[in-house]
Amino acid sequence: MTTRTVLIAAALAVAVALVGYEANRFWAYLIYAVAISSIGAMSLNLLIGFCGQITFAQGALIGVGAYTAGNLGNAGWGALSLLGAGLCGALASALIGLPALRLRGLYFAISTLAAQFIFSYLFKILQPLTNGVSGLVVKPLVLFGRPVASDQEYAVISIVLLFLSWLFLSRLAQTDVGRALLVIRESELVARGMGIDVSRTKMKAFLVSGFFAGLCGGLLAFTSRFANPEAFEIGLSVDQTAMIIVGGLGSLAGSVIGAVFVTLLPEAIQRLGELMPSADLVSAFREMAFGVLIILFLLLEPRGLVSLGQRLRSRWSGSKSNAGTAVTIPLRDRSRTFAMPAFNRRKV
Amino acid sequence: MTLAVRDLTIRFGGVTAVANMSLDVGAREIVGLIGPNGAGKTTFINCIAGVNRSVAGSAVWGGREILGLSPAALLRLGVARTFQSVVSLHDLTVLDVVKLGAAAHARRRSGFIAQFFGSERTFEDELCESLLKPLNLADVARSPIQTLSYGQRKSVDLARALAAEPQMLYLDEPVAGLTYQEGLNMGAVIRSVRDRFGCSVIMVEHKMDVVMATCDRITVMAHGSRIFEGTPAEVQTDQEVRRVYLGDA
Structure with missing residues (x-):
């Protein structure tokens, strides 16, 4: 990450925040919805795209963040409730990540699926904290001593937090910890052989990822003023996974692009549907669109919109492009390489 | 020893x-x-x-x-080692891999906080000068591993092991x-x-x-x-x- 990238991102954030502040409620809603999803998608991408730990419990972690922020906010914690949401998310994530110290790949993924269902159930039965199936009503976020009521203000807050989260995660990717994550994704055996403490590094990834998932949940609770168990079921995990697949696995910018795409797609289909005669048809199409989209991306562009953008850019800039951005290895090829790490191919 | x-x-x-x-x-x-x-x-x-x-x-x-x-x-x-067959670590550049090797060596490596906030330019230049140049890798220091030849990858693996000053x-x-x-x-x-x-x-x-x-x-x-x-x-x-x-x- 160069200084130039940071400046561009900052300028972009300021521009979108300004638009969000001046726009009408609907546009402000779209902006904060995208920003909040982006934070969640980045946190998920850290685990799946960077560290290679496939998890389906993202919805549960966002839920933990939402209920934590809701309860702390209602108790008068103000902005600290968002911090609390992050910390509780990190804690829950570390708990869900514990099996990853022994399980790999699909086996770990299944354990997170189980965790997702356990948490969904807990949200329903922990009456005192979650108010069960009827849902928890959340008071507005109190910032600098006054409640934040308008959607426009939430748009600005969400964009600022998205920018800070991106800054943190992209810096993290450039430390030894971030690089170690990439090696673990390719091969745990190689990582171990290189002297990387695999268990500790994975735990760090779970903690950081959980923190931002919790933050995402906290923002979600304050903006929708409500947290109910149905919102944090497996469907949310699927949505978040769709975002990082569409946007680009292992890319923070891709997470944001994916979040924009996946959040705005239903809106676009809705608009399209208003032009059509049958409303039933449209709602069916909406359900299908996600599934079709994920399949298409996995088949045609496994590294997401980001790599599509890189390819177009290197084609436009022609000979000026360096080899680094032009080469993209499809994920399916890679999976073949890292299923067979160096140690297995050894001849003694 | x-x-x-x-x-x-x-x-x-x-x-x-x-x-x-x-x-x-x-x-x-x-x-x-x-x-x-x-x-x-x-x-x-x-x-x-x-x-x-x-x-x-x-x-x-x-x-x-x-x-x-x-x-x-x-x-x-x-005690450091190299591997018989090198895996290609797709998204990492030569410098990334060598820095990971250096990470094992606490004295040579700045802490997490310093890495998080600071620039690594001087450290990268030092690695280029002391390790990559002698191994003929200075030109590809910022290229992803996947773009290198098999022989170069072997050299990268050696550079990684040497970065820990074994x-x-x-x-x-x-x-x-x-x-x-x-x-x-x-x-x-x-x-x-x-x-x-x-x-x-x-x-x-x-x-x-x-x-x-x-x-x-x-x-x-x-x-x-x-x-x-x-x-x-x-x-x-x-x-x-x-x-x-x-x-x-």
């Missing part, structure tokens, strides 16, 4: 891969470990590198028992898969590495011309144990070594 391995035995189920293997490596010495396929050379290296477990024996490095230590712990004691270096077939010329160059590089860093080297290798030109002493393994030890010249004339390699005449 010296390494003394005594009576090392490694079994996989009913198969005894290494039996009562002993090996001494002096300070600044390059020891070649050769032997026919299946002799147990790589298993032996993996064991003293903390990957495979032994059932008996000891390995003392600088007065400390190192059997059973993790690769990370060994790196902290100055005192003992295990090289598992550093020349395998390289062209004849690349192989001879690698041999020269290994000797210059020893001279510059003052480290001891254990080198498993099949290419005899490289082994003969590079090593100070050669240990021959067959069926999991040592059958001969001596200078390159002695190995070439030994009848037992000839028998193991070529069969009874």
